[in-house]
Amino acid sequence: LGVNHAPRLRDAVGSGGASVTERVYKFSDGRQISIFPSGPAAQGAVRPDPNYSPLWRLVLVSWRPGASVRELRSEESLLAAADAGELTLSVTDIVVNCPITRPAEGPALRGVR
Numbered sequence: 773l774g775v776n777h778a779p780r781l782r783d784a785v786g787s788g789g790a791s792v793t794e795r796v797y798k799f800s801d802g803r804q805i806s807i808f809p810s811g812p813a814a815q816g817a818v819r820p821d822p823n824y825s826p827l828w829r830l831v832l833v834s835w836r837p838g839a840s841v842r843e844l845r846s847e848e849s850l851l852a853a854a855d856a857g858e859l860t861l862s863v864t865d866i867v868v869n870c871p872i873t874r875p876a877e878g879p880a881l882r883g884v885r
Contacts (some may be wrong), residue, residue, distance in 0.1 A: 773787045775776050778834060778869070781827065781829075781867035781868075781869060782866070782867050783830075784827050784867050785829060785865060785867060792825045792827055793825065793827045793829040793867055794809065794810055794825065794827075794828050794829070794833065795809060795828065795829055795831050795847075795863075796809075796828035796829070796830055796868060796870070797831050797847070797850055797861070798830055798831070798832055798833065798834050799833045799834075800832050800833065800834045801834070801835070803841070805845070807844065807845070807846065807847060807850055808872070808876070809846070809847035810827070813874050814828055823868070824872075826869055826870060826871040826872070828867065828868045828869075828870055829862045829863065829864070829865075829866070829867055829868075830866040830867070830868055831861050831862065831863050831864065832861070832862040832864060833848050833850065833859055833860070833861055833862075834860045834862070835858065835859050836857065836858055836859055836860060839853075839858035839859060840863065857883060
């Protein structure tokens, strides 16, 4: 999978409200791809986003029994389903270093395969 375990990344979460991480929503059953609620406004070095960080705090998502399982494509739709009691969100101490190399729709950055 190309994954390296780096436990010290959890220190990026910080204490209180301070954190350099964003959230990434990972479906525990693997039925759909993860939801990244944000990415850099302009990808790459040409016009970097000063607020962008490649560090993501993992939130595990599980559908509740009896819920209408469907593909969710945004953080807004995911949070609405959670508010409706259709799924549970479990915030973890896992931090993933995952630079965004392509938008959801469109080409990858130059040099990315």
